[in-house]
Amino acid sequence: MTTEAAEHTVPVHDNVEQDSAIPIITFENVSRIYPGEFVALSDINLTINEGEFVTIVGMSGAGKSTLLRMIYADDMPTTGRVFFYERPIDAIKRRLLPFYRRNIGTVFQDFKLLPNRTVFENVAYALEVQGAPNAEIEEEVPQILEIVGLENKMEFFPAQLSGGEQQRVSLARALIHRPRVIVADEPTGNLDPVSTWEIMQLLLRINEYGTTVVLATHNDAIVDRIKKRVVVMDRGVIVRDIAQGTYSL
Amino acid sequence: MNRITTRFIKLGRTLREGFRNFHRDGWLSFATVSVMTLSLYIIAMTFLLVTAGGALLKNIQDNVSISAYFYPSVAESRILDIKKELEDIVEIKSVVYISREDALKEFKESTSDPLILSALDEFEKEGDNPLLASLVIKATAPEHYEDIAKLLSLPKYADDISEVNFSKNQGVIGQLSHIINVTRTLGMTLGAIFIAIAVLVVYNTVRITMFARRQEFEIMRLVGASNLYVRLPSLYEGFFYGVAAAFMTLILLALTTYFLAPIAEGVAFGNISLFTLFVHYLGHIAVTIFFIGTLLGMISSAIAIRRYLKA
Incomplete structure (x- = not known):
């Protein structure tokens, strides 16, 4: 598929339910100061609604990753709070955090696949750790792999796949437990333009099905093309928040 | 589920x-x-x-002992009396009496040197026995041997006991x-x-x-x-x-x-x-x-x- 052809298949539509929107992730006066007085985030206020597709842009060190990490509870604010629906994430008991994380699917630049497991096993893994029965795993993993277009490569190992294919495995794994939010931190950072666009299309499709997507990226071309909400960050501060933005730092 | x-x-x-x-x-x-x-x-x-x-x-430790050798003139009954005396001492575990005959028998069994054996035979023909009767004493603990040795060299035993072989084991026992x-x-x-x-x-x-x-x-x-x-x-x-x-x-x-x-x-x-x-x-x-x-x-x-x- 060429990028040109792909462009036409992208569903470009506005968020029609803007008024009745339900906040799914809310940052309330969030600051994150790392030891050594390094300020990663400074007084962030941000609301992401159910079903939204939010792109976070900014240079390296702008605080994008820190912001995303707080969504999947890998980092906690120094001051301020992050809410999942009405629930403050910092109030979740440590013991219960794994259960909270099942609401969030994560995708990274470096794919984070287990090298010695097949595509099928990598995706199945996310269900296994939850104690899902084998029958359920056997049924759902191929379905998800079909969605990302890897149904014919289930027995391949990550090393036998291209970067784009690996990222699709990682996306399938993030989707397998039907998360409410997909957090994608530079998912296309290591990919060629064609693969990048394939991943973007998948993310858009997932979003179309109702999953909230929070994407951090450097890639100005895709930001301009998808015409979704853009949050621009600079040195730990949100400098712009545009409903249908383009990439302009 | x-x-x-x-x-x-x-x-x-x-x-x-x-x-x-x-x-x-x-x-x-x-x-x-x-x-x-x-x-x-x-x-x-x-x-x-x-x-x-x-x-x-x-x-x-088990093999360490003190042997007190008696003059040939000492009567067996005297030796057995001393044995009794020694057995009453708490630090002494056991006392074994080895008569001159037993000693000879044992010695013969333990040696294979034909020269020594023929010499012993010579003695025997004359009805003589070069070996001495002895009491083999074992103590309850190694540190008691020195005291036992001292006891055996008391003047009251001077006429009976010719030799106490403690000294040759002393180094081992002491350590x-x-x-x-x-x-x-x-x-x-x-x-x-x-x-x-x-x-x-x-x-x-x-x-x-x-x-x-x-x-x-x-x-x-x-x-x-x-x-x-x-x-x-x-x-x-x-x-x-x-x-x-x-x-x-x-x-x-x-x-x-x-x-x-x-x-x-x-x-x-x-x-x-x-x-x-x-x-x-x-x-x-x-x-x-x-x-x-x-x-x-x-x-x-x-x-x-x-x-x-x-x-």
Whole structure:
């Protein structure tokens, strides 16, 4: 598929339910100061609604990753709070955090696949750790792999796949437990333009099905093309928040 | 699906995962098991050597005695009276009377030199016996020999006892209790040091294993695995390390003690060999080693994995 052809298949539509929107992730006066007085985030206020597709842009060190990490509870604010629906994430008991994380699917630049497991096993893994029965795993993993277009490569190992294919495995794994939010931190950072666009299309499709997507990226071309909400960050501060933005730092 | 089933599914999966980690990362497992084996081996070997040393010294101790030789003129009844007197002393364990005839018989049996034997025959033909009757005295503890020797040289026995052979054993006897104590302390100290080293080395090796698998832990966390689920495979793995290492140690111990036995026999008193000891204590050693090994593996895993469970 060429990028040109792909462009036409992208569903470009506005968020029609803007008024009745339900906040799914809310940052309330969030600051994150790392030891050594390094300020990663400074007084962030941000609301992401159910079903939204939010792109976070900014240079390296702008605080994008820190912001995303707080969504999947890998980092906690120094001051301020992050809410999942009405629930403050910092109030979740440590013991219960794994259960909270099942609401969030994560995708990274470096794919984070287990090298010695097949595509099928990598995706199945996310269900296994939850104690899902084998029958359920056997049924759902191929379905998800079909969605990302890897149904014919289930027995391949990550090393036998291209970067784009690996990222699709990682996306399938993030989707397998039907998360409410997909957090994608530079998912296309290591990919060629064609693969990048394939991943973007998948993310858009997932979003179309109702999953909230929070994407951090450097890639100005895709930001301009998808015409979704853009949050621009600079040195730990949100400098712009545009409903249908383009990439302009 | 109820919670119990889920729990069993997870238990089975983590066990499988643990076993998989164990045999999949072959070299890493091999390194860990080797280090553990070596540590367990040193601990067990220290135990065996200390036990053997103890038994050896006990053996020497049992064989130490003082002999009081009587003038040929002393009547047997007098000697038996003295024997009774000595037996009443609490520090004396046993007193054995060896008559001149017995002494001769024993001596003849113990020597094979034809010259000596023919000389003895000459004596016998004349109805003479060159050997003296004696009392062989054993003390309850090595430190008592000196007192017993003093007692035997009291003036009241001066007409009866011609010689006390304590002096030739004096060096050995004097040092015996000292040697025993030093050996025990040394053995225990060495054992403790080796156990400490083993714990540190095993912990570090397991930590390296965990470090190599840190991305796996990260992924587990990201896909919402509970801490227990992340921890269990490693705990099982630690358990497998322990079992494998304990097994290897037992084989290694059997081999070394078996092949060391003939070498050690030359120096050892009596019939103590490391192999006999090993066989004798096999049950104890096996249980202890399996226990230490699995505990060491599991505790190391539990501690090493903690840093990856920041939740």
